[in-house]
Amino acid sequence: MATVRLVPTVRRRRLGGALRRMRNAAGMSIDATAEAMRWDPSKVSRIENAKAHMPIKDVAPLLTQYGVTDPDVVAALEGLAKDANKTGWWTTYGDVxxxxxxxxxxxxxxxxxxxxxxxxxxxxxxxxxxxxxxxxxxxxxxxxxxxxxxxxxxxxxxxxxxxxxxxxxxxxxxxxxxxxxxxxxxxxxxxxxxxxxxxxxxxxxxxxxxxxxxxxxxxxxxxxxxxxxxxxxxxxxxxxxxxxxxxxxxxxxxxxxxxxxxxxxxxxxxxxxxxxxxxxxxxxxxxxxxx
The missing domain is CATH 3.30.870 (Endonuclease; Chain A)
Incomplete structure (x- = not known):
């Protein structure tokens, strides 16, 4: 089966950017994050660059690794992860x-x-x-x-x-x-x-x-x-x-x-x-x- 390429929606880019900023603020490298989450390092990079889906269940554990525990922040990122794959009504208008x-x-x-x-x-x-x-x-x-x-x-x-x-x-x-x-x-x-x-x-x-x-x-x-x-x-x-x-x-x-x-x-x-x-x-x- 052919792999479906994810289109980087603006919500996915915002999520990836936020996760990158939080990782940097925590002083963690991509490799260190991948090891803590038991992921391949490329997965961290793909998520941060809006080229991979971020499972909602992984948001809170990842933020814990970054020292982010504020429930409002966690909820906000979970909400964005939930909606990251949704295409807006404007996409029905095509290239116009x-x-x-x-x-x-x-x-x-x-x-x-x-x-x-x-x-x-x-x-x-x-x-x-x-x-x-x-x-x-x-x-x-x-x-x-x-x-x-x-x-x-x-x-x-x-x-x-x-x-x-x-x-x-x-x-x-x-x-x-x-x-x-x-x-x-x-x-x-x-x-x-x-x-x-x-x-x-x-x-x-x-x-x-x-x-x-x-x-x-x-x-x-x-x-x-x-x-x-x-x-x-x-x-x-x-x-x-x-x-x-x-x-x-x-x-x-x-x-x-x-x-x-x-x-x-x-x-x-x-x-x-x-x-x-x-x-x-x-x-x-x-x-x-x-x-």
Whole structure:
């Protein structure tokens, strides 16, 4: 029988990375770990590199070898091991969802909160279908209409995490700071599109887990002037991840010092933006100016 190659899902990579960090913190080599667990050394390496399955029953014994006994940490890693082989709903869309985007959606699904600075467009979690289709077409003009429609549908499905009370950490807590210039976008093909989009922003801002601020043009200089980014936080013990967007999709920053720098940057952005109530009035005023 042919061997089935495991596809390294984002959850398996997070599990492997966490186990590697814990092994290093314990000062144990791969060989020492393998000997303690009575495994072949290659098994330790494959698990840490997301190329092998980590049996749930082995999580607690392995963590004991690393001196990790906190029941919350053990439970968190057991949960990740349980879900590591699951493929997300987004995989049904095939190659239209790029690998980097798949990874981000996987992280987003497990996240507790997301802090976003948006400089050029409405964040995907707050887009209506028509706006999503138009900006996807503009950003990726090489895509055929069916792929554009599929990606717009993916964005719509992602938004379920804002109201899904069945998630372990509850609905995603979203804090979005959006530059005011984004709100003035006008569609030549659909003149009232932005009125609908801005109305949607106002509606979403009514959710208790959603905070929206507007960065006005007269705002003082702030770190967001360099470019957009996402600060994605998870329940303990998982570390915060930064997502930096670009034309190719984006990439992740996970180093502790780098993460702190972006977290501090977001605090400065929040301080420079309009207060929540004033932001709401600004969105409403721009919406009402659209004929």
């Amino acid at each position: 969802v790029a690998n980097g985007y798949r990874d981000y959606i996987g992280l987003e699904e497990d996240a507790e909160s997301a802090h976003i600075y948006a400089q050029g467009l409405i964040p995907g979690l707050l887009q209506i279908g028509g706006y999503a289709r138009e900006v996807i077409t503009g950003i990726a003009p090489h895509l055929v209409p069916d792929d554009v429609a599929a990606l717009a549908e993916v964005r719509k499905k992602r938004q379920a995490i804002l109201t899904d009370g069945s998630r372990p950490s509850g609905p995603l807590k979203l804090w979005a700071v959006i530059h005011e210039s984004v709100l003035h976008y006008r569609s030549a093909a659909h003149p009232r599109l932005m009125r609908e989009q801005l109305r949607h922003l106002l509606d979403m801002a009514e959710l208790p887990n959603v905070t929206i601020q507007v960065m006005s043009p007269p705002a003082p200089a702030h770190p967001g002037m360099v470019g957009p980014f996402h600060v994605v936080r998870f329940p303990a013990p998982w570390p915060t991840v930064i997502n930096l967007e670009n034309l190719r999709g984006g990439y992740f920053v996970e180093g502790t010092d780098d993460v702190r720098e972006f977290e501090s940057a977001f605090e400065l952005i929040v301080a420079a933006a309009l207060p929540v109530d004033q932001s709401r009035e600004t969105i409403k005023k721009i919406m009402e100016e659209i004929p």
